[in-house]
Amino acid sequence: MNKPVVVIGMGEMAGVFARGFLRYGHPVFPVTRAMSISEQAKQITNPELVLVAVAENDLHPLLQQIPEVWRDKLVLLQNELLPTDWKKHNFDRPTVISVWFEKKKGQDARVIIPSPVYGPKAQLVHDALASIDIASRVLENEEQLLFELVVKNLYILTSNISGLVTGGNVGELWSQHRDVAEAVAKDVIAIQQALTGESFEFQSLMDAMLVAFNGDTEHMCMGRSAPGRLQRALSLANENGIDVPKLQTIASAL
Numbered sequence: 001m002n003k004p005v006v007v008i009g010m011g012e013m014a015g016v017f018a019r020g021f022l023r024y025g026h027p028v029f030p031v032t033r034a035m036s037i038s039e040q041a042k043q044i045t046n047p048e049l050v051l052v053a054v055a056e057n058d059l060h061p062l063l064q065q066i067p068e069v070w071r072d073k074l075v076l077l078q079n080e081l082l083p084t085d086w087k088k089h090n091f092d093r094p095t096v097i098s099v100w101f102e103k104k105k106g107q108d109a110r111v112i113i114p115s116p117v118y119g120p121k122a123q124l125v126h127d128a129l130a131s132i133d134i135a136s137r138v139l140e141n142e143e144q145l146l147f148e149l150v151v152k153n154l155y156i157l158t159s160n161i162s163g164l165v166t167g168g169n170v171g172e173l174w175s176q177h178r179d180v181a182e183a184v185a186k187d188v189i190a191i192q193q194a195l196t197g198e199s200f201e202f203q204s205l206m207d208a209m210l211v212a213f214n215g216d217t218e219h220m221c222m223g224r225s226a227p228g229r230l231q232r233a234l235s236l237a238n239e240n241g242i243d244v245p246k247l248q249t250i251a252s253a254l
Contacts, residue, residue, distance in 0.1 A: 001028045003048035012103040014053035020128035041067035049121045051075045094117025098152045112215040118145040134187040150192045151208040158190045161228045163221025171217030187244035194240040
């Protein structure tokens with residue numbers, strides 16, 4: 001019998017992964033908000049992996065609770081994720097997947113582009129998703145992972161924040177409001193560079209973001225999280241002394 005997989009958080013996205021691991025032959029044990037993580041770790045001491053599928057705002061409090069016996073099993077999938085998010089909790093090398101499929105209540109998962117994944121459990125995650133026909137690709141190194149995480153952040157923040165003033169979908173954003181998208185993207189990249197301490201080539205990031213735009217041109221720009229994402233971006237810019245004129249203009253207009 002294959003070793004079990006622990007899934008912390010059981011929302012729509014977690015359900016997709018759980019189905020993949022079950023199809024691939026691993027028992028899945030959910031951990032919900034009402035359950036004690038430490039108590040579950042006493043029962044499941046040697047899982048194959050521990051998938052953390054909580055919302056972005058819940059990630060850091062959750063990482064503080066991960067028991068020692070689970071620390072080398074971690075798989076992360078949150079949006080707006082960067083290496084500093086796990087390194088501040090002394091996790092050196094978790095498996096990380098940048099999720100490029102969406103799952104809404106009552107609908108099947110829909111792939112935009114293949115999801116890049118890197119880390120010790122990357123192949124298992126890839127194979128489990130493949131068993132339910134969700135495309136992913138295993139990355140070769142941490143540099144590729146960092147680039148892919150920044151691309152995902154760029155996509156989410158550019159589309160969400162631009163959508164606060166343009167509305168519409170990402171295809172319309174690029175075809176009708178490219179100046180807005182590029183100005184927002186410039187500010188977002190500046191924040192990402194400050195947070196990572198790395199420099200990124202603007203056009204390479206933009207080209208990668210456009211691949212995702214073209215993967216689903218009808219994807220709506222602005223979800224309910226958009227105002228919060230703008231405020232977090234402004235706070236991060238302020239903390240790091242980054243000038244973000246377009247984000248400030250959009251915030252002033254709301």
